[in-house]
Amino acid sequence: MKRIGILTSGGDCAGLNAAIRAVVHRAVGTYGWEVFGIRQATLGLMAQPPQAIALEIDKVDGLLVAGGTILGTTNKGDPFAFPMPDGTIRDRSEDIIAGYHQLGLDAMIGIGGDGSMAILRRLAQQGNLNLVAIPKTIDNDVGVTELSIGFDTAVSIATEALDRLHFTAASHSRVMILEVMGRDAGHIAISAGIAGGADVILVPEIPYTVERVCYTIKERQEQGKNYSLVVVSEAVRTETGVCVMSTDRLGQCRYGGIGQYLADEICTRIGAETRVTVLGHVQRGGTPSPLERVIASAFGVAAVDLIAEAQYDHMVTWQKRQVVSVPIPEAIAQYRAVNPHGTLVKTARGLGICLGDEH
Structure with a gap:
């Protein structure tokens, strides 16, 4: 035994x-x-x-x-x-x-x-x-x-948050920004963004400009759509490449704040009323x-x-819909980021979702 x-x-x-x-x-x-x-x-x-x-x-x-x-x-x-x-x-x-x-x-x-x-x-x-x-x-x-x-539940929670933000965004004619976890990968953001009907999805694997994000929001306004939903992964950097992080009292650094950075930029550039929701550890529970x-x-x-x-x-x-075992060294040797040319990115573009670039 x-x-x-x-x-x-x-x-x-x-x-x-x-x-x-x-x-x-x-x-x-x-x-x-x-x-x-x-x-x-x-x-x-x-x-x-x-x-x-x-x-x-x-x-x-x-x-x-x-x-x-x-x-x-x-x-x-x-x-x-x-x-x-x-x-x-x-x-x-x-x-x-x-x-x-x-x-x-x-x-x-x-x-x-x-x-x-x-x-x-x-x-x-x-x-x-x-x-x-x-x-x-x-x-x-x-x-x-x-x-x-852990991934599927985190995506479900982020998607539910987007579903709820739709209504308050429309009621107040606002831009709603949802900041989600993901460490250095944008898997939660791209999956939840597609499932939740986001208008803009920003992931660390795809370079973006605030100008392009603002253009999408203005374009929607001109089409009579009075609100926009933006999903951003916590690891997305500022337009100049600065990593947005916070430091707690113990000196530990964590991702956090890119949503507020975007909100300030959008409000300054096009005057859109913008609110930020940071899901944080809600995605884990x-x-x-x-x-x-x-x-x-x-x-x-x-x-x-x-x-x-x-x-x-x-x-x-x-x-491929089955459990397969691999040597641990092989499993941890590769880091799985969002593929900029993969199915989910192609799907988002095909739905007219802005990914922040000029594609």
Whole structure:
């Protein structure tokens, strides 16, 4: 009987609990294994004793529709250069490896984005740990998978926001700007923009000019359309190439503010009354969409099957409507940005949506 661990790392999102549920059902129900959920990702393995809970089928049956992750997660603290309370930096990788062995694990499933996978794989290589990975990121930027856990729900939430903004924009004859997440990729913006009927979509992969955006808004006004909807990805830079970021009290820098920059520019140049909505972490929360639950469940089952087949150092992916496994190095070697010549961009242009360029 095998004993496997599972952890969720990086930012939270919808669908993580559905994947945990699937892992437990497959591992316990089919193979008769033990499953331990590791608390707070690698922080749980650092702790003494390691922070983990036994997961049985009856404990996970209500998780399919629950957002977030019951195991907790963290996106801070590189274990190879971990900040200590006294201000020093320490390599705590061996503490994590020791936690894995202290729990008596035969294998571990890590759910995370490309950054988390790179760290987990380095730990696995150093400590000879058996690792299988599941891709999770609302940004959908992991190279070899068409879908990652969290993306579909984030798009659904952004689309719903656009649906609601339509009516208030029309009522007040305003330009409504919706700033969405996506890190350095514009997948949420382009998908939600098409689904939500946006008039302008700005993504970091396609250069734009404010003049072109203003021209589109003025053109709509001349056609008797008294409002416009603009979707912008948080990583879009200013027209001069400046990255818009904010710094919190802890000195951490995050994307944020490109929506307000655009609003100020539009108001100054053409006098249009403009309002900004920043969705932020709303995109990470809530009930997972039906597709999210299906993808997460398929990934969870497939990850357990990889362990049964001793196919370690692999990540499950969604390709051409089926789950396929690839080596983790191959999975994280490529960054999946929006293809400026891809189907979604062609679709947006075909619908008459302005992408900010002169195309």
